[in-house]
Amino acid sequence: MDGPDEDELFRRLRRLVASSKTAHHYDRRMILSLENDLMMLRKVLVSRSDALLQKIAIAGAGSKAVTAYSRVASLASRTATK
Numbered sequence: 001m002d003g004p005d006e007d008e009l010f011r012r013l014r015r016l017v018a019s020s021k022t023a024h025h026y027d028r029r030m031i032l033s034l035e036n037d038l039m040m041l042r043k044v045l046v047s048r049s050d051a052l053l054q055k056i057a058i059a060g061a062g063s064k065a066v067t068a069y070s071r072v073a074s075l076a077s078r079t080a081t082k
Helices: 004-022 029-081
Strands: none
Touching: 004 029
């Protein structure tokens, strides 16, 4: 999933970090804006994490199926040669 979307997320994160360093403790608008940006970034990251977990689960199921097929084929060739 590398690409422009990830670059944009990292740019966003760097902007948030830079903004947080320059924000004054009593600048309520800036803090609320940063909080909103962080929550949006978090939602995107959670969504991508969920998508990756789903892909991993699918790949795992495929791997198990290949292993099972290999075992069956191996057993079938053993019984055919006897």
